[in-house]
Amino acid sequence: MAVKHIPTGEVHKGTKGGKTGCGVNTNLHSSHWQNTLERITCAKNGCKN
Numbered sequence: 091m092a093v094k095h096i097p098t099g100e101v102h103k104g105t106k107g108g109k110t111g112c113g114v115n116t117n118l119h120s121s122h123w124q125n126t127l128e129r130i131t132c133a134k135n136g137c138k139n
């Protein structure tokens with residue numbers, strides 16, 4: 091599963107309501123996040139691998 095950060099269009103590993111692979115808490119700005127089936131584009135450790 092992947093989660094998209096809508097303001098930047100970046101796709102991270104993880105799901106809305108939890109933490110991304112790179113450690114961002116999606117609950118802090120929950121309206122900025124959306125579950126997606128898109129390919130992960132975040133290049134940070136934890137999302138990329």
Ligand SMILES: [Zn+2]
Pocket residue numbers: 101102103110111112113132133134137
């Ligand atoms: Zn990430």
